[in-house]
Amino acid sequence: MSLLKYVIRRVLIMIPVLFGAITVVFILSRLMPGDPTSAYLPIHATVEQQEAIRRYLGLDQPMIIQYFRYIGDLLTGNWGLSSNISKGQPVWELIWERFPRTMELTIFAILIASLIGIRAGVLTAKHRNKAQDTIVRGFALVGVSIPVFWLGMLMQYSLTYMLPNWIYATFGVDVKIFPATGYKTPGYPDPPMITGFRLIDSLMSGQLYLFIDYLHHLILPVIALAFITLASITRQTRSSMLEVLQQDYIRTARAKGCNEKDVVHSHALKNALIPTVTIIGLNFGGLLGGAVLTETTFNLKGMGNLIINAIRRYDYYVINATVFLTALIFVVVNLLMDVIYGLLDPRIRF
Amino acid sequence: MIEEHVVETYEEEREKKGYFGTIFSWLGKNFKFLFVPGYIPEDLIKRRQDFEMLRSKRKFIRRLRSALTMFGIGLIFIIVTFAVFAPWIAQYSFYDLTSFFWNAWQAPSGAHPAGTTDYGRDVLGRLIWGARSSLTIALPALLFAVFFGVIIGIVSGYFGGWVDGILMRIMDIFLAFPGIILILVMISIFGPRMEFFMLAYGILGVAGYSRLIRGSVLQAKELPYVEAARVSGAGHWRLIFRHILPNTFQPVLISFTFDIGGIILSLAGLSFLGYGDAHLIEWGNDIAIGRYHLYDAPWAALWPGFMIVLTVLGFMLLGDGLRDALDPRLKNL
Numbered sequence: 001m002s003l004l005k006y007v008i009r010r011v012l013i014m015i016p017v018l019f020g021a022i023t024v025v026f027i028l029s030r031l032m033p034g035d036p037t038s039a040y041l042p043i044h045a046t047v048e049q050q051e052a053i054r055r056y057l058g059l060d061q062p063m064i065i066q067y068f069r070y071i072g073d074l075l076t077g078n079w080g081l082s083s084n085i086s087k088g089q090p091v092w093e094l095i096w097e098r099f100p101r102t103m104e105l106t107i108f109a110i111l112i113a114s115l116i117g118i119r120a121g122v123l124t125a126k127h128r129n130k131a132q133d134t135i136v137r138g139f140a141l142v143g144v145s146i147p148v149f150w151l152g153m154l155m156q157y158s159l160t161y162m163l164p165n166w167i168y169a170t171f172g173v174d175v176k177i178f179p180a181t182g183y184k185t186p187g188y189p190d191p192p193m194i195t196g197f198r199l200i201d202s203l204m205s206g207q208l209y210l211f212i213d214y215l216h217h218l219i220l221p222v223i224a225l226a227f228i229t230l231a232s233i234t235r236q237t238r239s240s241m242l243e244v245l246q247q248d249y250i251r252t253a254r255a256k257g258c259n260e261k262d263v264v265h266s267h268a269l270k271n272a273l274i275p276t277v278t279i280i281g282l283n284f285g286g287l288l289g290g291a292v293l294t295e296t297t298f299n300l301k302g303m304g305n306l307i308i309n310a311i312r313r314y315d316y317y318v319i320n321a322t323v324f325l326t327a328l329i330f331v332v333v334n335l336l337m338d339v340i341y342g343l344l345d346p347r348i349r350f
Numbered sequence: 351m352i353e354e355h356v357v358e359t360y361e362e363e364r365e366k367k368g369y370f371g372t373i374f375s376w377l378g379k380n381f382k383f384l385f386v387p388g389y390i391p392e393d394l395i396k397r398r399q400d401f402e403m404l405r406s407k408r409k410f411i412r413r414l415r416s417a418l419t420m421f422g423i424g425l426i427f428i429i430v431t432f433a434v435f436a437p438w439i440a441q442y443s444f445y446d447l448t449s450f451f452w453n454a455w456q457a458p459s460g461a462h463p464a465g466t467t468d469y470g471r472d473v474l475g476r477l478i479w480g481a482r483s484s485l486t487i488a489l490p491a492l493l494f495a496v497f498f499g500v501i502i503g504i505v506s507g508y509f510g511g512w513v514d515g516i517l518m519r520i521m522d523i524f525l526a527f528p529g530i531i532l533i534l535v536m537i538s539i540f541g542p543r544m545e546f547f548m549l550a551y552g553i554l555g556v557a558g559y560s561r562l563i564r565g566s567v568l569q570a571k572e573l574p575y576v577e578a579a580r581v582s583g584a585g586h587w588r589l590i591f592r593h594i595l596p597n598t599f600q601p602v603l604i605s606f607t608f609d610i611g612g613i614i615l616s617l618a619g620l621s622f623l624g625y626g627d628a629h630l631i632e633w634g635n636d637i638a639i640g641r642y643h644l645y646d647a648p649w650a651a652l653w654p655g656f657m658i659v660l661t662v663l664g665f666m667l668l669g670d671g672l673r674d675a676l677d678p679r680l681k682n683l
Contacts, residue, residue, distance in 0.1 A: 032539055161645060314538075
């Protein structure tokens, strides 16, 4: 019951923040050069037609009225038409096509980073100030210092160019280990649109080769993206593990004769993971930003690619919708993480 | 007048006591610990405090002096040297590195130890000069962020109430966007100029730092010694600047070191996407240029990347070392 109350309070706090985010997007979009009416008009439109469209879109109204109309449009899903990227296509359609791809990328990256990061954090905490600790921490910090796009390029260069060339030169076999760019082999069809997530769609329509092809294309971008969060997850797990391992109940568990593996993995890890959950949630926003760079490097047509194209070509409505959507996702994920935090940690009373 | 009177009474008392009296009082002062259980002479207490401070300082330095942190400090030293003394270290001047020549994409040779990039610009020279532009954007932006972050954090943390609520909601709004996307939009509006990069990173940084400082101000406000200072009549200014603000120094220092690395990374990302200041020599821009010649001139894109990694790694290692050395939870380990 108290948890429900807490969730309601958090949602109520979230609302003004979201409105503030909408206001920021509104101000930025009005500052942006370019004309949104061009989406609705043919190239050779007359000035009268342009004026008519301006009146229809409400762009001749005072700013304050435009602001409230804008909020209404955003909240009712009337997100306008794309003007420059693909002229006249509704923004919803673009997002519906691109958004699941970015989600697949980020979710896989988060999963891999958490799996490896938590293992590495436990390892470093168990062997504090030993060789393993130094090596893993150094490696994690190198990982966080590498620019995502450069890591992607490095992987493209070594795994799709150097290694196959070397294999061809020594064994005479022409193998393609990883595809360099793109999200599918050129010429392969798209699975029918059911959920928008290609992995699920291809499984549901029974086209296993599309599923495998897509996974194959995802491997390199996911690894590149996972490196961003790996270090912070490792670091957080390490320090909370160190803290938990000092506590009395761990000594009790050891004293009653638990073996060390059980103590570390079931007694300590369960409590040490609680702060890690928040860190994972906080990193989600960073991953959405990192997706912009990763998708540019690997030429994946996802949300990041959409955002950067929209900004580059001043596509008014697409910028509005995508920036608002990323803020919404970020805020909602943080809320979810707070709730999960409360569920995991019975000491927290709301 | 009063002092003379005091001296007179003291001398009178001494005369009254005589030699044995003074000896006894001296013994009493210095050997009191033999007779009174739990008594510690005052100067010994002071000496012990000094010793503790020295020991904690030494402990801090010892913890900081791990191999990884020293490596990080060395990297930072090299990069800062590059940034400050670029015209003396680099083989070529800024003008040479931004003008047009015929020998584009040449392999490493004597004249160009790391090869050339497009328009025949020397890669090694651009590596050295690039340190300057990264640090010149990152440092002022962070100083701006810390300055305003301290003001906002203290106002909302110390005074609390509705001011706190409003300020923190405004900061939440800025934290609701992934940083790189907001900066992309801002830069595409105002234009890719160095000043706007500083301002954009500064504004975004204010949100993070004000939250950080507010948190530590809230913690410090409840500490007993702050309470004691307030009871003994310290005003708001004295409480804030002498008692509370020093407490926020450590988290800000740690965050500052990490953020320099973060901003350099993010700047590299922006110039990779084509949003760098065209008047500067930037590593990210070099990667973006060399990217399409990865297979025939890999040096043009690989070396700037190494440079970014080394710079950011230096700051991350130092930040990690500082956090390890200052983390109060790990003090007893």
